[in-house]
Every structure is written in C-alpha cells, then in structure tokens.
Amino acid sequence: MHSLKNIALSLLDLVAVRENGTVAEALQIALRTAQHAEALGFKRYWLAEHHNLAGVASSATAVLVGYVVGGTQRIRVGSGGVMLPNHAPLVVAEAFGTLAELYPGRIDLGLGRAPGTDPLTMRALRRDRIEREEDFPRDVAELQHLLAPAEPGQRLVAMPGAGTQVPIWLLGSSLFSARLAAQRGLPYAFASHFAPRLLHQALELYRQEFRPSPALARPYVIIGVPLIAAPTDEEAQFLASSTYQRVLGILTGQRGRLPPPVAHYLEQLHPQERAAIQDFLAAAVIGSPETVRQGFAALAESTQADEFMLVCDVFDAPLRLRALDIAAQAMT
Template identity: 45%
Template sequence: MTKQSEKIPYSILELATVGEGFELIDVFNNSLKLAQEAEKLGYSRFWLAEHHNMISIASSATSVLIGHIAGGTKSIRVGSGGIMLPNHSPLLIAEQFGTLGSLYPKRIDLGLGRAPGTDQLTAQAIRSDRTQAVYNFPEEVGRIQKYFSKENRSSKVRATVAEGVDVPLYILGSSTDSAHLAARKGLPYVFASHFAPTHLFEALHIYYNNFEPSAYLEAPYTMACINVIAADTDAEAERISTSMLRLMVGVMTGLMDYLKAPIEMTPELRQISQDPAFQRMLKYAFVGSKETVGKRTQSFIEETGVNELMVVSHIYNQEERIKSFQIFSEIMKENQSEPQSISL
C-alpha cells in the first residue's frame, strides 16, 4: 500500500433501503443510480451490506446486487460491507467473488463479518450450524484466502474461478473481537461506528498496536462508517432526518417498518432523539448543512485517524439522497488536498 497522504478517501455503504410505497425494482434502480453518481463525485467504493428478514432492507442477496452495481458502473470499486461469513460456505463465497473479480477486474472488494445480519431465528434458518461457524470465523476467513491463492491448484477442493483473482479482503467489526483477527492476519479493518460506536477507539487501538504486516498489507489500514444527512440548511437536514429517526426507533423496539417519508420534527421525535440509548447508537450521525457536517466530519477524522471514511444515509427521497452525497463529496474535496491511493 502506498504511504498515506493528507487526503482521506470516502466511500458509500448501501443497504438498498426500502421506502414506503417503493417497489423493489425501484430500490435496486435507485441504488445503481446512486452508484453512478458516486462514481462521478469521486467516491472510492460502493459497498452493500448483507441483512435478512428485514422489510426495510433489500440487500439480502448481496453478491447479486454487487454484480448489478458493478455492471452499471465503470471505475468505482464495488463490494460487500459485508458478507456475513458464518451464514455461508467459504467455498461458495470464494466462487461468487472470484467470478465477480474476473468480470470486473480490480474493482471488487470482499468485506467479511461474523454477525448474522438478522435475528437469531432467521440466522438458524439460514445455516443450522451457524454457531459453530461463528466460532470458526478465523479459520473460515483462512479458507477463503486459500481458495483465492494460486497455490490451491494442487488441492482436492478448489474454487477454480477464484484462484489468482485479485479480490482484496477486509475484516469488519462492531466490537473488539475482529480487531484482533484483522491485526493478526494483516488485513484492512472496517468498524461499524455508524450503529455501534461504543468500542470504536478500543478496537482501533487493538488493531494498530497488534498489526502484523502480511503479503496483503504492509501497514495498518482502517475504515470507519458514519451516518450523514446533509442539506442546504440545518433545518432542512433535520426534517429529512426524521425518516432515519423513525427507522431507528423501529430497530430499537423490534418493530421494523419501511423507511417513511420525512415529516416536520415533532416534540415527541425530538424527545426520542435525546434518549441516552438513541444518542449512543447514533453518536456518529452527522446531520446538517455543509458547514455543520463538515465540522463534525473533520473532528471525526482527527479524533480517529482512520485512513478512509464510509458513509451511510437513510434518506427517503432519491433526489435528496443524491444531494446529500454531493454535499459530502464537496466537503471532502474542499477540506483536503493531496490524492491518496487505496490499492491494497
């Protein structure tokens, strides 16, 4: 990896959020349109997250959607943020991403996590031996690395479409466990601070202090995810953010619903947003004008020292969503000067 300069690459985490009244084909088309716009705006990556049994998220067939996005774009890197590996056979994931890597050379990323991306009952329906797979997560990551290696050609079990294909691996985490693994394997580390900020600094400390250089990475490389809703004014961004607030209420109460159209901020919603549990969950939700979001983003970069930012935005209206990402791109371009390679 080349030496880091002052500029921080910025990327998008997409959940293919389903808005109330939207057909799935509209959701998938909007994801592609956002990726195409992101490519023009200088975003480095467009990752899709694996979730299951959630009516508000349509990215469950993650590798299929990655192919849809990569096929409709030209240069932006497309990948998983992530594939929840204990839900899957490492062999099949290697075959899927090896195929994607050949179809879209040097554009596919494979982010791997160990969480279920769903409730426990659904997780059991996905893979009955999932508990054992979670325990074996480090070994299953190793199996994927083996399937992608050229040396695996002499093995009896092969992912022939993956051998020698350039698909970088990333370890995802929302606690400290995966930080140890990423450091030990010398892989890039991605933290889900957009919904689980509590252990962010502890996890980064573990990763930086225990990192072992590898054939994949010479020095530590970190990414952190933040929520961003940007608009022309703080008041307009606050109005747009009511969609996210109501969605998060559903997440916290177990009453999941579609992403709803924004409303004017109500006293009840404002009170909910000030609840300590809500504040902890959305500690890194930056809502406001370009100036407001810019200040909070710069502070986050300085405090964490991460190499790259990943942005997620739960915004109902497609035009407002694209505008938010446009504003964030302007923030990143104006606050930084030198380009940085993200080759791993």
C-alpha cells in the first residue's frame, strides 16, 4: 500500500476574490494561507496564472510569487503555472531568475500550454502571435537553455536567470504534456483538480516513457486535489457549496467572485448540473477528518502520486486554514 506518510502536501492558490471582498483582501489572505501552510510543513505553494476573471487575482503570477516567498521562510513558492504561450521565454527566465537570485532554492517554475483565458484576452496578451503545437516544446527547451549556466560566446543571456537552474515542472490535463515531461525527464503535475478524466492514462504514459535527465533521475508526479475539510461531513458539504457554485459558473460561462456557501445546494440543482459538477470534481476529497483520510488513501493507492497539490477554496478564510489543518493531520 502507498503510505500517506511518504506523500508531500502542497497548495495551489488561484487567489479567489470573495463576494463583497476586495482584491487587496484576497492577496492578504493568500499570504496568510501560505504562512499557515508553511507552519504545517507543506512542501510548496503555487499560484496559477489566469486573466480577465472577476473572481481570480493571480494574473501577475511572478509578482505574486515574489510577494508570497518574501513573506515566508522555507516553503517553496512558484507558478502552477505560468501559461507559456502568453509570454516570451526570455521574459519568464528573467522574472523567475530574479526571484531565484533573491530567494535561492525556493522558487519553482511550473509551465502550462493553455492560454488560461478567453480568445479576446489572449489576443490582448499576445497581440498577433498564433500558437502552434510545436511552439510549446521549443519554448520549454529555450527556457531550460536560458536558465542553465551561460556558455562561452552565448549571445542571448537571461540576466538575471542564467545559471539559476530554476526547477521546471510541466503541467497539464492531457497526454501532450505527460509525454513531453517524460521525454525531457522533467517532473509532471496533472491538473486533476479541474480536469480529472485523463489522470490515470497520463500518469501511466509519463511513467512508461520517462527518460532520466540531469534534472530528475526518476518520475515525479503531483496531482491536483480539490479539498474541503471540516469537523463533520455535513459541514464540509455545506462549505463545498461555494466551490460547487463556482464550478457551475465555469461550466455555464458565468464566472464571478467566490460565493458564500448555500445549504443543500446540490439537491436544488438539475441532475445534469449535479453530474457535471461531480465529473469536474471527480478527484475531490470533501468531508470530515476520517473521510479526508480515506479519500487521500484511495487517491494515493490509485495514482501512486508523490505529492498532493491541494486546491482549497473555502469562503470563510479561517475555515480554509482549518481545512488545511485537517489535511495535514490526515497524512500522519
């Protein structure tokens, strides 16, 4: 059996802006949450890049990484991820290279190939650049080169960046990034917190095709796990209704700020809506301490993951911290 004690816990934050809350409050909550996760012994705290979404304040990802890493002592802080099609590799190398010089040994660079936004915003970010499938592998290779020690006569040098060798992670919810991570010998994070359908297939492919590299000797897998924990299953389901409302908003194109919980929310929905939410959250662990422990154990057994990257959006910020306490306890 895959022991929970061998699995690291981490947290992915979209920096949710709450209904009747402000962006400034969301940013302050993110830092307090990172400090709490660090005190609990979490391994890393990642921030996701999204744009033009009313309820998400993590668009300037590198800036936020700097804010969080500066307000913590030991926890690794990084991007989960930077959406590489939106940026020139040199700009990413300079930003994360600067962070690595300021906070050596604490910065992660997770890379995704989705735009993380809508077509209108995509055009605003990239101007007229059209992304092709072969661009992402090439951009990843360019980033690896820019973060490696500069070679004699190298004309394009990331300054800062060169020689920092910031660890690169590939993120994805399809088989494309799983295969690329395997080929390059890079660690891999699967986005099962919102797209769990191909989870087992992607992990199997990654492990089968993995080639050791200077960065990594053997496969290393993170899986995204939506978490809502509370003293009782009933309270956890009540608190999870904020997430259920948000997911339904994503599925119906009505994204907004993180809403407060609603009693018996799922029961009020059409069966199709309920099923769609449950598909989206198929990897979620929601419940009491014992339910959480069992949920984690089942995920560990089925995925053999090295690390759980929790996504925990509870409307009441102190109750979110309590959920992390329950998660940490479940792993012991």
